[in-house]
Amino acid sequence: MHGEYKVPGGKLVVVDLDVEGGALRDVRVAGDFFLEPDEAILAIDTALEGAPANTGTADLTARIDAALPASTVMFGLTSEGIAVAVRRALAHATExxxxxxxxxxxxxxxxxxxxxxxxxxxxxxxxxxxxxxxxxxxxxxxxxxxxxxxxxxxxxxxxxxxxxxxxxxxxxxxxxxxxxxxxxxxxxxxxxxxxxxxxxxxxxxxxxxxxxxxxxxxxxxxxxxxxxxxxxxxxxxxxxxxxxxxxxxxxxxxxxxxxxxxxxxxxxxxxxxxxxxxxxxxxxxxxxxxxxxxxxxxxxxxxxxxxxxxxxxxxxxxxxxxxxxxxxxxxxxxxxxxxxxxxxxxxxxxxxxx
CATH class of the missing domain: 3.30.930.10 (Bira Bifunctional Protein; Domain 2)
Structure with missing residues (x-):
């Protein structure tokens, strides 16, 4: 499944994922945003891996926030924007x-x-x-x-x-x-x-x-x-x-x-x-x-x-x-x-x- 979301005033967030057994699998977050440190992107993917497919935007956002390194800096990107892109992927949204x-x-x-x-x-x-x-x-x-x-x-x-x-x-x-x-x-x-x-x-x-x-x-x-x-x-x-x-x-x-x-x-x-x-x-x-x-x-x-x-x-x-x-x-x-x-x-x- 593929989802995209342009963060208002920010950058494009792209999420690709599979659903197996009612849970998110092989989650891959990408986009033209800026994110530091490098390992933060892996932390985001890991946080979303295994989440129930019916998880709402707020709970997905909380999972991401809890997993990010303390030093994380986002530019053109928000945890909520990633969560929205996930929900759009699950809903088979068009672009x-x-x-x-x-x-x-x-x-x-x-x-x-x-x-x-x-x-x-x-x-x-x-x-x-x-x-x-x-x-x-x-x-x-x-x-x-x-x-x-x-x-x-x-x-x-x-x-x-x-x-x-x-x-x-x-x-x-x-x-x-x-x-x-x-x-x-x-x-x-x-x-x-x-x-x-x-x-x-x-x-x-x-x-x-x-x-x-x-x-x-x-x-x-x-x-x-x-x-x-x-x-x-x-x-x-x-x-x-x-x-x-x-x-x-x-x-x-x-x-x-x-x-x-x-x-x-x-x-x-x-x-x-x-x-x-x-x-x-x-x-x-x-x-x-x-x-x-x-x-x-x-x-x-x-x-x-x-x-x-x-x-x-x-x-x-x-x-x-x-x-x-x-x-x-x-x-x-x-x-x-x-x-x-x-x-x-x-x-x-x-x-x-x-």
């Missing part, structure tokens, strides 16, 4: 390179249609009718997108939204509200087979699926990191928020994961604060006195036009994982438009949590 990735980047769409396209495309990936897909969104109008379980009236000032011509839609994933305007945000979705995140905890899957964009930002001179549970941040503030939805496969078969991210390119903070009801309680755990300081635009950090930032991100993904250009099929488009009529464009869905 980014196992797939032929497809890009969808088309004309601006309505907010409700974007919600519908996410659902349709991810369902197609789960059914095996579409390859794993990176979809970059273009917006045709300003909107607030609230999380699946948020209260509409608690999150949005309806009068202010109407005054600014901002529509409100509800997405299928959880998390908080997003304020978007054409040209001022960068939004993308990853629709991936659940095998890609197999063996990862829910929190680890966020970091794993965000890692490519952290590297893309690094290529543009921005040192960014994953901030649990679902933020991407830099030294000067948050620049993005992510959300996920798990899709169950047909008849219990393989499923898929929808992971979508909205990044602030040049946010109008005053308008955002007029439309969103951001309470003191929500802000109190962010360590800042002003909501305006919570989100720091990419335009100021990169100095690059929005289109250039998007193209750089796409090319970064293409270089690392491969990417061919595709389109939304006619069938997918028609199904998405039907979902707008019956779900995402309806008051019943938008206000399902009043």
């Amino acid at each position: 980014w390179s196992d797939y032929d990735w497809q890009l969808i980047h088309e004309q601006p769409q309505s907010p409700a249609l974007h919600m519908a396209l996410d659902e349709v495309i991810t369902a197609e990936v789960a059914a095996g009718r579409r390859p794993p897909t990176l979809r970059v969104w273009e917006w045709d109008s300003p909107a607030v997108i609230i999380g699946s379980f948020q209260s509409l009236r608690n999150e949005v000032d309806a009068e202010a939204a109407a005054r600014h011509g901002v529509s409100v839609v509800r997405r299928v994933s959880g998390g908080g509200a997003m304020f978007v305007e054409p040209g001022n945000t960068i939004t993308y979705s990853l629709s991936v087979p659940d095998a890609l995140v197999s063996g990862l905890s829910f929190a680890d899957s966020y970091a794993y699926l965000d890692d490519w964009v952290l590297e893309a930002l690094g290529d543009m001179g921005i040192k960014a990191w994953y901030q649990p549970l679902n933020d991407i941040a830099t030294e000067v503030g948050k620049i993005a928020g992510a959300a996920q939805k798990r899709v169950v496969g047909h008849d219990g078969g393989p499923g898929a994961v929808l992971h979508h991210v909205t990044m602030s390119y040049d946010i109008d903070a005053d308008k955002m604060l007029d439309v969103l009801r951001i309470g003191r309680e929500k802000m109190s755990d962010k360590g800042t006195k002003s909501a305006k300081k919570r989100v720091d635009p990419l335009r100021r950090q990169t100095g690059l036009p929005r289109g250039v930032v998007i193209n750089n991100m796409i090319e970064s993904f293409r270089t690392r994982h491969g990417l061919t250009t595709g389109t939304v099929s006619q069938d997918e488009q028609e199904r998405a438009e039907e979902l707008v009529r019956t779900k995402f464009g309806t008051a019943e869905w938008t206000a399902r949590v009043p």
Whole structure:
């Protein structure tokens, strides 16, 4: 069995192993990390040898920590990262390179249609009718997108939204509200087979699926990191928020994961604060006195036009994982438009949590 795991902000950990009699055998840990002293790698392999195959990540981590020499120094590597790679091997997890990735980047769409396209495309990936897909969104109008379980009236000032011509839609994933305007945000979705995140905890899957964009930002001179549970941040503030939805496969078969991210390119903070009801309680755990300081635009950090930032991100993904250009099929488009009529464009869905 073979498992790989890119430690967030670190290096790649690779684990090869066999299972005999319900226990790990012939465990071999490798990767492009740095580890001192040399004998530490043998101590890690020995610690994992013979462990029950159903051992959880925490207990595997403890076994490794207990076996390491006192002088051990790890760089780009953690005991937990090794344990995760072991669990991914046992779960027969796939890797980014196992797939032929497809890009969808088309004309601006309505907010409700974007919600519908996410659902349709991810369902197609789960059914095996579409390859794993990176979809970059273009917006045709300003909107607030609230999380699946948020209260509409608690999150949005309806009068202010109407005054600014901002529509409100509800997405299928959880998390908080997003304020978007054409040209001022960068939004993308990853629709991936659940095998890609197999063996990862829910929190680890966020970091794993965000890692490519952290590297893309690094290529543009921005040192960014994953901030649990679902933020991407830099030294000067948050620049993005992510959300996920798990899709169950047909008849219990393989499923898929929808992971979508909205990044602030040049946010109008005053308008955002007029439309969103951001309470003191929500802000109190962010360590800042002003909501305006919570989100720091990419335009100021990169100095690059929005289109250039998007193209750089796409090319970064293409270089690392491969990417061919595709389109939304006619069938997918028609199904998405039907979902707008019956779900995402309806008051019943938008206000399902009043």
